[in-house]
Amino acid sequence: xxxxxxxxxxxxxxxxxxxxxxxxxxxxxxxxxxxxxxxxxxxxxxxxxxxxxxxxxxxxxxxxxxxxxxxxxxxxxxxxxxxxxxxxxxxxxxxxxxxxxxxxxxxxxxxxxxxxxxxxxxxxxxxxxxxxxxxxxxxxxxxxxxxxxxxxxxxxxxxxxxxxxxxxxxxxxxxxxxxxxxxxxxxxxxxxxxxxxxxxxxxxxxxxxxxxxxxxxxxxxxxxxxxxxxxxxxxxxxxxxxxxxxxxxxxxxxxxxxxxxxxxxxxxxxxxxxxxxxxxxxxxxxxxxxxxxxxxxxxxxxxxxxxxxxxxxxxxxxxxxxxxxxxxxxxxxxxxxxxxxxxxxxxxxxxxxxxxxxxxxxxxxxxxxxxxxxxxxxxxxxxxxxxxxxxxxxxxxxxxxxxxxxxxxxxxxxxxxxxxxxxxxxxxxxxxxxxxxxxxxxxxxxxxxxxxxxxxxxxxxxxxxxxxxxxxxxxxxxxxxx
Numbered sequence: 401x402x403x404x405x406x407x408x409x410x411x412x413x414x415x416x417x418x419x420x421x422x423x424x425x426x427x428x429x430x431x432x433x434x435x436x437x438x439x440x441x442x443x444x445x446x447x448x449x450x451x452x453x454x455x456x457x458x459x460x461x462x463x464x465x466x467x468x469x470x471x472x473x474x475x476x477x478x479x480x481x482x483x484x485x486x487x488x489x490x491x492x493x494x495x496x497x498x499x500x501x502x503x504x505x506x507x508x509x510x511x512x513x514x515x516x517x518x519x520x521x522x523x524x525x526x527x528x529x530x531x532x533x534x535x536x537x538x539x540x541x542x543x544x545x546x547x548x549x550x551x552x553x554x555x556x557x558x559x560x561x562x563x564x565x566x567x568x569x570x571x572x573x574x575x576x577x578x579x580x581x582x583x584x585x586x587x588x589x590x591x592x593x594x595x596x597x598x599x600x601x602x603x604x605x606x607x608x609x610x611x612x613x614x615x616x617x618x619x620x621x622x623x624x625x626x627x628x629x630x631x632x633x634x635x636x637x638x639x640x641x642x643x644x645x646x647x648x649x650x651x652x653x654x655x656x657x658x659x660x661x662x663x664x665x666x667x668x669x670x671x672x673x674x675x676x677x678x679x680x681x682x683x684x685x686x687x688x689x690x691x692x693x694x695x696x697x698x699x700x701x702x703x704x705x706x707x708x709x710x711x712x713x714x715x716x717x718x719x720x721x722x723x724x725x726x727x728x729x730x731x732x733x734x735x736x737x738x739x740x741x742x743x744x745x746x747x748x749x750x751x752x753x754x755x756x757x758x759x760x761x762x763x764x765x766x767x768x769x770x771x772x773x774x775x776x777x778x779x780x781x782x783x784x785x786x787x788x789x790x791x792x793x794x795x796x797x798x799x800x801x802x803x804x805x806x807x808x809x810x811x812x813x814x815x816x817x818x819x820x821x822x823x824x825x826x827x828x829x830x831x832x833x834x835x836x837x838x839x840x841x842x843x844x845x846x847x848x849x850x851x852x853x854x855x856x857x858x859x860x861x862x863x864x865x866x867x868x869x870x871x872x873x874x875x876x877x878x879x880x881x882x
Contacts, residue, residue, distance in 0.1 A: 413639050414606075415602070416564075419560045419598055421559075421577065422597045423555060424437075426588055430451055443547040450552065461682060466691060467694045472556055482688075486504060488677055489674045489676055502679055526560060532551070533550050536549075578596055579703055586698075600617070600634075604635055613642075616648065618654070620654055633655075710734070717745070720748040737783070763801075764804055781814060785814050829859045829862035830859055832862060845880065
């Protein structure tokens with residue numbers, strides 16, 4: 401068995417886990433230069449002398465990046481340092497063109513916060529600091545390539561205390577962190593594009609022991625599910641080594657999601673290995689009231705509050721509230737309409753079934769302000785028509801989709817699908833019978849009133865005997881007298 405690995409968790413040991421999370425900030429430009437943050441995917445097309453560290457260049461801090469970093473700190477209930485400093489983190493690697501990274505060390509932007517997960521447990525946050533991203537390595541069979549387009553992209557690094565005691569807690573913490581950061585526009589949060597990356601520190605110790613075990617860092621895990629799996633494996637691996645009488649080595653490991661196991665990458669560096677020293681080309685970061693107020697402007701009512709309000713105020717199901725509160729734009733779209741209609745459950749169902757389907761198909765985009773207003777008007781019209789019984793549920797979907805896809809006015813689409821009342825159907829049948837039997841109409845008008853029975857019979861045939869004869873007789877007599 402590999403390194404004394406055992407297949408089951410030993411109840412005599414417990415997990416101690418902390419996270420180091422890098423989040424790419426949602427800015428237009430990089431951290432210290434005017435290059436666009438998004439490279440567009442073409443390698444080495446988005447670089448300048450500053451972001452590749454040519455001699456003599458001077459970096460200038462992106463103020464919007466600072467605002468977003470402060471917003472993230474507020475969301476995590478952190479103490480913001482009014483003055484903090486940039487430092488150089490020195491190390492050599494091919495994706496780091498300057499041979500140092502501009503980061504923060506001794507005095508970070510913010511300290512001592514927390515994020516509460518389900519059940520009320522608070523995972524404490526040790527620090528949050530700003531730093532620039534490195535380039536990207538691409539390893540082929542016989543050669544490694546480097547793309548510097550990502551160099552200088554603004555990041556925040558969030559470091560937790562080792563408060564996580566199960567793989568499920570790690571998964572829940574990361575899922576919630578990701579959601580609120582995307583919700584408040586701190587980041588786009590696209591995991592495939594590396595907008596949120598996580599390193600995991602894992603150790604085990606005897607249950608209730610005050611002494612922590614030796615930690616192992618797992619790097620480059622690119623999904624929350626894989627992070628949970630990696631923690632589960634590493635926890636069992638370390639317990640197996642200890643039970644076999646071995647010792648855990650402080651090291652950096654990777655995770656193979658196919659084999660579902662971690663593997664050694666290198667021995668672990670210590671902070672002093674990086675020879676931090678103050679960045680001479682940048683002034684201290686000063687967080688004033690203006691920056692804090694600008695950061696607060698982007699903090700909206702958070703997902704859990706939205707979900708609770710949807711259930712309590714609008715009386716929709718928990719499932720509907722869960723989905724509608726998954727994205728801020730979707731939640732706000734629902735709320736803006738829910739205050740105008742009578743049946744919020746009808747609205748919720750329509751959004752979940754038809755609006756989201758059209759969104760997924762690319763027919764609409766409710767994140768686009770112009771598109772959003774048109775879609776909101778169309779949804780309001782079809783829901784009101786349903787509430788009044790003018791159209792059916794399926795007809796509402798058809799009308800909405802036709803108006804969206806064929807650029808037809810929603811009122812026209814609804815009109816084509818109006819539900820005919822019993823009286824409407826009878827009148828239409830009477831008109832058809834009178835047109836088909838002009839001689840009998842003439843005879844009736846000349847006094848042959850007994851023909852009313854003939855007309856009633858013909859109308860009943862037209863409506864497949866589904867009408868009330870008394871109503872048919874009243875409407876016929878009225879029509880024949882005209």
